[in-house]
Amino acid sequence: MATREEIADILAGFTLFGDLQTPQLLSVAGVFEEVFFPEGERILRQGLTGSGFYVILEGAANVIVDGTQRSTLNRGDFFGEVSILLGEPPTADVVATGPLRCIVIAGPAVEAFLEAHPKVMFRMLQAQARRLRNANRWRS
Amino acid sequence: MSSDPRPFPPGEYPAIVIGSGPGGLQASYGLRRHGIAHAVLSADPSPGGMFRRWPFFQRLLSWTKPYAPEERTSREYQRFDWNSLIADEPELRSLQAGLMDGTSYFPSRPEMEANLAAFADRAGIAIRYGCTWQRTRREEGTGGTTFVLETTDGEYRTRALVLAVGVAQPWSPQKTPGIEHARHYADTREASSYAGKRVFIIGKQNSGFELASGLAPWASQIVLSSPSPAKLSVQTRSLVGVRARYVQPFEDNFLGLGVSLLDASTDGIVHAGDAYRVDLKRTDNGMPMSVEADEVIAATGFTCPLQDLPDLGVTTVGRSMLPAVTPMWESVSVPGIFFAGTITQAAHGLRKHGIPANSGAVHGHRYNGLILTRHIAETRFGVETPRPAVPEGDVLGYLLREATCAPELWHQKAYLARVVSVSPREGIRDEGILPLVHALDAMDRDLIAMTVEADGQGSIYPVVYIKKDGRTEEHALPGHPMRDFATAEHRGAAAAAIGSLLPSYARGG
Secondary structure (H helix, E strand, O other), X not given: OOOHHHHHHHHHOOHHHOXXXXXXXXXXXXXXXXXXXXXXXXXXXOOOOXXXXXXXXXXXXXXXEOXXXXXXXXXXXXXXXXXXXXXXXXXXXXXXXXXXXXXXXXXXXXXXXXXXXXXXXXXXXXXXXXXXXXXXXXXX | OOOOOOOXXXXXXXXXXXXXXXXXXXXXXXXXXXXXXXXXXXXXXXXXXXXXXXXXXXXXXXXXXXXXXXXXXXXXXXXXXXXXXXXXXXXHXXXXXXXXXXXXXXXXXXXXXXXXXXXXXXXXXXXXXXXXXXXXXXXXXXXXEEEEEEEOOEEEEEOOEEEOOOOOEEOOOOOOOOHHHOEEXXXXXXXXXXXXXXXXXXXXXXXXXXXHHHHOOOOOEEEEEEOOOOOEHHHHOOOOOEXXXXXXXXXXXXXXXXXXXXXXXXXXXXXXXXXXXXXXXXXXXOOEEEEEEOEEEEOOOEEOOOOOHHHHOOOEEOOOOEEOEOOOOEEOOOOOEEEOHHHHHHOOXXXXXXXXXXXXXXXXXXXXXXXXXXXXXXXXXXXXXXXOEOOHHHHHHHHHHHHHHOHHHHHOOOOEEXXXXXXXXXEXXXXXXXXXXXXXXHOOOEEEEEEEEEOXXXXXXXXXXXXXXXXXEEEEOOOOOOOOOOOHHHHHHHHHHHOOOOHHHHOOO
């Protein structure tokens, strides 16, 4: 269990929210909601619409495409934004590898959230650029 | 020999329900329906749970329409009645509608309490009142875990514990300096005692806006503050956010008339002469500001009173301390402990498009309670419940009728589903109403699950899930302006979806 203050403290240590001041972090902690998944539970489901944007507070999750594990997400990592930005269902399952705590915001709320927090949007872009670069390196 | 007339003296029971609010009553009714002997214990002196006290201003947020397009005792009528508990017997159905005085279609608190008391009385739900659960132990034996409950009346033992203790324990942020100067919502005084006072309310959720609405005739100034902007249900097009009943303070704020809504964090509350000064930091620019007030009220929410269960290993989530549960509302970390009533909101389902289930309210959790007790009866007591065969030619019409009329699907959108299983050995079976996530993840057979869903933009439409060979496909059907999902267009779209499991529909059957 975590209070808004405790979640804000955790978020302050994550790159994605690294540019926010305390009142903004508290606001973010109030806009997002804490959720828990036991080991083996699916957080994102390949092909199912309407999913949210998640940030991992504690624990890890595997990214699984058509039954094959592609990568692992850890504390501070985020997921779900690609399908929300593109308006398409997720192309992977994300499955908890153990007890997993996340914060989540609904898909339809993401655009307004990013517009209200341009620094978070910039950090998200950086992370996406890094993922794209690494994917290109891997291919070449 | 005891002269205590109350039922359920201390001892061992196959199952124990704690709580006599709507969740406890529905759970007891459900267990009895499946023949499961159980005790019901309650710390209260009478049924009703939180509705014995709240809402503070004595008017519910959930409505019941005494006059609706459906017969009052029909299953379909439940869509228009958010407050009655569910029963097989016609004389126990839709009790709320008969207990309203016509001044509002939102029952008053006493009308709701009377509805729950009438259900307990007419259904003959036996409850041991005045029995407070204090501590819990677990004993491991050859047959599994036994839970030992220490209560004010003595020790109770059971292997199936159903907790329906609500989410109504007042909570305020203890780390905020000076928070002791703030009364919690739960301790708000009678409204007239705020006459002429400047009232500062911490929190911009429904309880804060309920107070702002109710104190408006008395307070000279009302400020509501919290770090995040308030959401309105009419904006989220769901029950998320401040409900339409409490929108008036928004209008007053926009007109600059006596109500101010602030987005700010509370740094502290200090004495300032005969009043208080609330020190804040604005969310938008981080700048400090202060507001003077004669009264500070913390409308900062409630937690789930799980007592010592976290020490026993029950994992909790979030500020409300809700238990982490399976889709069937069983603790993920301590099997054998189940949750009923408003705590069932802890099983969040898919939350598609950000729309949660309505399990926090009676019109959602009453169905969860019946599913839960069937699940307990089957998995813990070996009770077999009917799974009627469905003729293949009837499947399509049945599912579309459910999408159009089933109260479970309408009140628990994208959360509860009508599930029909398909197997070579057992044929086509009606599995009943089940949590969608349970059907998709825990049932190891091919199936069709029908839900009603909303996209958060205002559309409501049925969705057919096909699970075949372990893979799930989602087929959203069209919406309809009058919410009639049994049209030719829907028949065509649904037939195309279920054709992969039932080939006769793919051939145009």
